[in-house]
Amino acid sequence: MIPDLLFLAFSAGILLGATLVIAARNPMVGVMGMILTFLNAAGLFILFGAEFLGLLTIMVYVGAIAVMFLFVLMTIDIDYIKLKEGFAPYLPAGLLVVALLAAELILAAAHSPAQLTPVVVVGQGPQPQNVVALGQVLFTTYALPFQIAGFILLTAMVGAIVLTHRPRNDVKRQNVTAQVLRKREDAMVLTRPKTGAGATAKHWNPKSVAKKVKA
Amino acid sequence: MAEYFPILLFAAIAVAIAIAMSAIPWLVNRPRYGKAKMSAYESGFEAFDTARRTFDVRFYLVAILFIVFDLEVAFLFPWAMVIKEISWFGFWSMMAFLAVLTIGFIYEWKKGALEWE
Amino acid sequence: MFFTLTLTHVLTLSAVLLAMGLAGIVLNRRNIITILMCLELILLSVNINLVGASHFRVDLTGQIFSFFILTVAAAELAIGLAIVTLFFRNKGTVEIDAAGLMKD
Numbered sequence: 468m469i470p471d472l473l474f475l476a477f478s479a480g481i482l483l484g485a486t487l488v489i490a491a492r493n494p495m496v497g498v499m500g501m502i503l504t505f506l507n508a509a510g511l512f513i514l515f516g517a518e519f520l521g522l523l524t525i526m527v528y529v530g531a532i533a534v535m536f537l538f539v540l541m542t543i544d545i546d547y548i549k550l551k552e553g554f555a556p557y558l559p560a561g562l563l564v565v566a567l568l569a570a571e572l573i574l575a576a577a578h579s580p581a582q583l584t585p586v587v588v589v590g591q592g593p594q595p596q597n598v599v600a601l602g603q604v605l606f607t608t609y610a611l612p613f614q615i616a617g618f619i620l621l622t623a624m625v626g627a628i629v630l631t632h633r634p635r636n637d638v639k640r641q642n643v644t645a646q647v648l649r650k651r652e653d654a655m656v657l658t659r660p661k662t663g664a665g666a667t668a669k670h671w672n673p674k675s676v677a678k679k680v681k682a
Numbered sequence: 683m684a685e686y687f688p689i690l691l692f693a694a695i696a697v698a699i700a701i702a703m704s705a706i707p708w709l710v711n712r713p714r715y716g717k718a719k720m721s722a723y724e725s726g727f728e729a730f731d732t733a734r735r736t737f738d739v740r741f742y743l744v745a746i747l748f749i750v751f752d753l754e755v756a757f758l759f760p761w762a763m764v765i766k767e768i769s770w771f772g773f774w775s776m777m778a779f780l781a782v783l784t785i786g787f788i789y790e791w792k793k794g795a796l797e798w799e
Numbered sequence: 800m801f802f803t804l805t806l807t808h809v810l811t812l813s814a815v816l817l818a819m820g821l822a823g824i825v826l827n828r829r830n831i832i833t834i835l836m837c838l839e840l841i842l843l844s845v846n847i848n849l850v851g852a853s854h855f856r857v858d859l860t861g862q863i864f865s866f867f868i869l870t871v872a873a874a875e876l877a878i879g880l881a882i883v884t885l886f887f888r889n890k891g892t893v894e895i896d897a898a899g900l901m902k903d
Contacts, residue, residue: 471804473690478812481847485816485840489823494832501836508843513686515854517862520869523756524846527869531749532839532876538742539880540832543887561825569818576810600859601866602760606772609863613757616870617779620750623874624786627746630881631739632795640797739884746877753870 473514480507498536505529519598743795754783809851816844831883831895835876842872 480503487500505528512521595603605613761768761776790796823837846865853861890897 471802474804474808475802481812481816482819485819485823488833488836488840489819489826491833494830494836497833497836501839504840504843508847510690511847512850515850517850517853517865518686519760520846520850520862520865523866523869527749527752527756527873528839528843531745531752532873535742535745535749535876535880536832536836538745539884542739542742542884543832558825562822565818565821565825568821569814572814572817573811576807576814579807579810596763597862598760599763601862602764603767604859605757605760605863605866606764606768606775610771610775612863612867613775614778614782616757616867617782619871619874620753621782621786623877624747624750624783625789626878627743627750627881628790628793628795630878630885631743631746632793633739634794742881742884746881749873749877753873 470514474511477507477511477514480504481511494540495537498533498540501536502529502533505533517597519601740798747790747795750783750786754780806851806855809855810848813844813848813851816847817841820844828895831886834895835879835883839872839876842868 484500484502484504484507487503488497491497491500505524509521509524509529512518512524757779758776761772765772817840820837820840823840824834827833827837846868849861849865849868851861853859853865886898
């Protein structure tokens with residue numbers, strides 16, 4: 468009975484957060500609603516036994532994606548009062564289509580053979596943890612999608628740098644490798660300039676004078 | 683799954699305390715707002731300009747790099763738990779994944795995206 | 800209690816969340832940040848669908864697929880928000896109607 472009530476509570480939280488995202492005038496309130504949705508969805512995942520995925524939802528979605536949304540909202544200056552004006556003529560048609568889609572999906576869900584009560588698995592011996600079970604399949608059976616996910620992350624990294632990196636040319640930096648590989652001959656030259664002439668006198672030729680001094 | 687019930691209880695109590703701390707002052711003594719009380723404090727005169735500054739896009743690049751490497755670490759967690767069972771094939775599968783992401787890392791290092799200034 | 804949790808309830812929740820995400824996109828045509836947030840809601844509804852099916856079928860495939868969807872959603876959002884930032888830097892506004900350079 469408790470899992471059923473918890474499911475209702477988490478569903479209510481998810482739908483409340485989604486309503487905030489849709490209906491908020493200020494995008495900041497929308498992001499707060501999205502965070503509420505994600506937290507309740509993470510609770511729902513843990514309720515369904517997918518604890519790794521639930522905690523990963525909190526870590527990645529709330530911890531990184533919602534933070535990125537907030538960064539972008541802070542970067543761009545939205546005049547939120549002006550944004551909600553304008554009533555499109557095709558708005559009721561769009562909402563009608565969305566409602567029809569929802570009705571179709573709910574009907575399909577209700578009439579599918581998935582109406583069985585939950586299957587209770589009585590495993591032999593101790594069941595592996597969710598993380599362990601995921602790991603056993605993820606790197607062996609699903610190794611190819613795993614590699615493709617790696618390429619997607621590479622694309623995201625390269626794309627992000629290409630789009631947002633602005634190199635600064637007016638900042639002096641150290642090149643530590645060049646500093647460490649410096650040799651004595653490059654750094655210092657021993658000369659003997661003429662008295663009173665100074666080091667920048669026209670006759671001063673460092674290499675020839677150095678040879679004379681050594682010899 | 684029943685081991686997570688204390689965490690849910692903890693979260694519920696934390697939310698309840700936060701709501702109580704916000705609601706009780708509002709219930710006990712209704713705040714009375716006035717035009718003078720709600721204006722920004724500028725040592726006596728009106729504010730000239732908004733206090734906001736343009737947010738730097740360097741923070742955003744840091745957030746993106748954090749997301750990508752966070753997902754890489756998220757793939758590393760189950761791998762570390764089962765490395766003994768999936769022995770060599772699983773090991774090389776993860777090494778290929780890490781090699782792909784290391785290429786991206788070298789690219790961003792050479793481009794100077796890791797320098798702050 | 801008369802309410803027993805079955806897969807139908809989870810699929811209904813997923814369908815309602817999908818519909819709300821789509822309705823958000825239709826209603827908030829002007830603000831691109833809200834559109835991206837509603838896109839995240841749609842992806843979350845798919846995740847709930849998959850994890851619910853994985854729980855009721857006692858099969859791990861749903862969770863694996865959901866893991867990959869999470870990865871792709873994070874990567875896509877990173878690039879999408881970078882594009883939005885550049886769009887704002889060039890246009891000065893986040894209204895979608897300002898992106899009309901390819902019109903007629």
